[in-house]
Amino acid sequence: MSPVITFGGLLGEATEGRISAIESLFGASMTGIAYSLCSGQPLTILGSTGPVLVFEKILFKFCKDYGLSYLSLRACIGLWTATLCLVLVATDASSLVCYITRFTEEAFASLICIIFIYEALEKLIHLGETYPINMNNNLDKLTQYSCECVKPPDPSNATLRYWNERNISVSEVDWQGLDVKECIENRGEFVGSACGPHGPYIPDVLFWSVVLFFSTVAMSAFLKDFKTSRYFPTKVRSIISDFAVFITILSMVLIDYALGIPSPKLQVPHVFKPTRDDRGWLVNPVGPNPWWTTIVTVIPALLCTILIFMDQQITAVIINRKEHKLKKGCGYHLDLLVVGVMLGVCSVMGLPWFVAATVLSISHVNSLKLESECSAPGEQPKFLGIREQRFTGLMIFLLMGCSVFMTSVLKFIPMPVLYGVFLYMGASSLRGIQFFDRLKLFGMPAKHQPDFIYLRHVPLRKAHLFTIVQLSCLVLLWVIKTSRAAIVFPMMVLALVFIRKLLDFFFTKRELSWLDDLMPESKKKKLEDAEQEEEQSILAEEEGTVQVPLEGHYKDDPSTxxxxxxxxxxxxxxxxxxxxxxxxxxxxxxxxxxxxxxxxxxxxxxxxxxxxxxxxxxxxxxxxxxxxxxxxxxxxxxxxxxxxxxxxxxxxxxxxxxxxxxxxxxxxxxxxxxxxxx
Structure with missing residues (x-):
């Protein structure tokens, strides 16, 4: 639930409250229950993702620039996207997942991580605009500080139009008697030595927000690594590690409530209803927009379909890896069918779009691992497989649906805490990406380089060349995402597959098998070490010698x-x-x-x-x-x-x-x- 609330809060800020936390919880519950009951791979957990959030921000900015209704245009795009997903299912397009390799997967995952980190830091910096620091403090004149609301001496045309639309009689308004919220609503101005650009200076808010932000990141990382600690029994350490983010959010909420500093909070309604009063639970696909928008939206819908397809199938490929020893079928087509249908439903209801979330899905699979019982002291348990069932996913989203009635509790969550969770999610996800491990090799002497499996079989210069190509694609993705042509961002994600195919002309198949294999680094290293041990045992049997296994590192000195x-x-x-x-x-x-x-x-x-x-x-x-x-x-x-x-x-x-x-x-x-x- 923590990532859903986090994404909902960020989406609410990006869309000015049109889709926020309450809509995210409701949409995640409804989509997740349908997916758990009807999908082909129920181990996958649906959620909001970074690329979808980027697409929503791009779409909202486009609608705001051209005076279009965001929810209506979004509903048209969602219906077209759902239709195109059904076409992909009918034409067996999910078979194209065989072209999604580590190159595409890591570039996509790296982009998501960078988006998380960038968005979190950007939101924290923007808090400095809302709650600025008073740079002209004079301790001797603290008693003379004042800030009051006055009528704008030279109102703009937009302000005059606003007063006319709401029948505000300027002469009858007691401007000096208005509080901060009423002054902002009536488009008044703040005058005084204690006034900032957006109202009176509020002491300690920005500083406290920074403390909450970095404390959330540090505490989440500490509790997540608590599993390897020496304190408490193994079961207790595992529980603390699994619920690290939830424990962190709960702790920060209690500390913030105890201190009473007015930090910015998550905006949720007091009852179960949409966040904004000017919208309902059903959205007209046409609305105030021109009729032809229902036709031309097929173009952005095509881009959105590419994004949904890549996001869904990349996560599905990771979950269906052979190393998980799954016994039941994959169900790529059925999964995409359920996601497409629910995407259309969420579009009409004005709810966020949900696809397979990589981090949540991997955590779900790890929690369902089956291991052998250890019979001897010190013996490592063997991995036997995964408990393949639908019950856990169903209960997760049922309980999430019940949380929509807890709005009185959600409104106490500080926004800097959610920003900190966002930063932690991005930074922690970088840890398992091979692309960033290869980036660190550029500044590392050969004698200090880790024993990566691909460095045993691929020349270092070829590994650097592969990394440079991948880095260039990532930079190009980011440039497109931040430019005015950001609407075509999903096309570049698809282009990663074709760029990867071009690498076949510059690398041998053997080199690509080590650099671009989906199998994890640790798994490949274990397999190769096992093969070497088997070869040595065969040679020992042929020669009649005894191989003495050695632990630790030793130097071989065959000097005569x-x-x-x-x-x-x-x-x-x-x-x-x-x-x-x-x-x-x-x-x-x-x-x-x-x-x-x-x-x-x-x-x-x-x-x-x-x-x-x-x-x-x-x-x-x-x-x-x-x-x-x-x-x-x-x-x-x-x-x-x-x-x-x-x-x-x-x-x-x-x-x-x-x-x-x-x-x-x-x-x-x-x-x-x-x-x-x-």
């Missing part, structure tokens, strides 16, 4: 220590050199001499000493029995040749560098000693 060089540095150096020189003169063939290679890690001095003594003994044995080995040169040559061939074969198969653990001491004896032992 030459005992001759090391011994020459000790006090036995002269004896060692004489033995080594004498033996080398007797036989020039290196294959007949002892080759002792020790790969040691943290070996003790005693171990090295024992190996050195063993080497001296072997040297003498080799010299004494050289006569024995000479009658059988062919046999010894064959034995050495076989050993070399085996070593070459192992190197060719890539097994020569395998490690069995942090310590792997091995001694290689000469073929002559092997023959003697035989």
């Amino acid at each position: 220590v030459n005992i001759s060089d090391e011994m020459s540095k000790t006090s036995f150096g002269n004896v060692w050199k004489s033995l080594n020189t004498d033996s080398s003169k007797k036989d020039q063939s290196s294959k007949r001499f002892m080759l002792l290679r020790i790969q040691f890690y943290n070996s003790s001095i005693l171990e090295v000493a024992v190996v050195c003594l063993l080497n001296i003994v072997v040297q003498h044995v080799n010299n004494v029995f050289k006569v024995v080995s000479s009658p059988f040169p062919n046999l010894l040559e064959a034995d050495s040749l076989k050993h070399v061939q085996e070593q070459g074969k192992r190197k060719k198969e890539g097994r020569s560098g395998e490690r069995l653990g942090p310590r792997d001491e091995s001694v290689m004896f000469p073929s002559s000693l092997c023959f003697l032992i035989k």
Whole structure:
């Protein structure tokens, strides 16, 4: 309910109260109940989304600039959009979701996050215009401050027309006796040293709004991460994390009410009725607009259909991923059918449009996960699937429908708190977007880069090129959204699919499979690590060796220590050199001499000493029995040749560098000693 109220409050400000929080709650309840009962994938949760909010703001500004009725024109667009959605369902257009890849999904999701952050900060800054700071304070003249309402000395034509329409007799109005609200309604002016542009200066309101705004963001983030805290049992931590936003809003409302500072509040009616008195629950599609608007609205309806289709199907693709192990069908066509029908109903009733909300849907799916019971201490539970049912979604929207009768409570919610929730939703959603992870790689040295799975298989320059293309599309989306051509904004969203297809000419299929795969980063990394472990176990079985699993990071130091060089540095150096020189003169063939290679890690001095003594003994044995080995040169040559061939074969198969653990001491004896032992 928190996001619905937040979007409703922002939509109310954007449309001057024509569609606000009470309409959002009623519309969400009605649409959600129908979707939960009739859709093909009831795990998806409907809600207001950033792109739809942008489209509503663009449409309202267009109607205001050209003097058209917003609700009537919106009803025509909604009916055309519903019709076009039915056409998409009938023509099997939902099969086009196969072209929606990570490139399109992340660019779209990034735009939504940026819209959330930008809108929240913009609303907070605008509070400074309504509740300005008095920059000319003089503490010695506080008793002389005054602000009163007076008749405009030079009223404009719009003000005169306003007085005539409402039969306001200017001469009979007691201007100085009017309060702030009455003065604004009668188009009076404020005069005095304590007056701002929109009325008297109100102390502490702007400062308190800023405190509420950032406190909401900080508290929401803290409670959301409380699941990983060390305090309280696991169940309690999970509940606090799941209801982080609700707990934050409730806490801020209580603090604001206790202090009593007149911060701006959510505008809701005292009873169940539309927010504005000049509208009802049914909207005439023509109304005061010209008759031909019912025909030409098919053009913006086409753009709105693209937006609804992309928003709905991108979320549906995320929910229907294989990693969720869903057993029942997807139902893309049926979902779009229900959304289209309810969109037409909401348009006629003057309610907001609702489509699949990505963040809410993912949270809903995560809350329905099935995991195995842990039998051993410390054993991680295994993911078994999702509880696929309709009951939870149905109850969510039934309870939301009951909340429309709680308007006496909703009016205490400060607007800065809703702005803070909006900022938190945008900032927290950036955390799981791979696009922003790749953006951070531009300023990061290679040795400090995280172990992303795509960096194992794709050159860094290609990853940067892919990121630059995606960033260019995002910037272009934002420029169009803020320009006078903002009405064609949905067309650019659709163009993302075609831009992604053009990348096939600049990247190989293998590179795109790692950069543009819908599978999450963590999932792909687990699969690859599992494959590597399986390959290592197969190699170990073939070689008859035992693989010792190691935890933590360790350095592989395969350096070979030459005992001759090391011994020459000790006090036995002269004896060692004489033995080594004498033996080398007797036989020039290196294959007949002892080759002792020790790969040691943290070996003790005693171990090295024992190996050195063993080497001296072997040297003498080799010299004494050289006569024995000479009658059988062919046999010894064959034995050495076989050993070399085996070593070459192992190197060719890539097994020569395998490690069995942090310590792997091995001694290689000469073929002559092997023959003697035989």
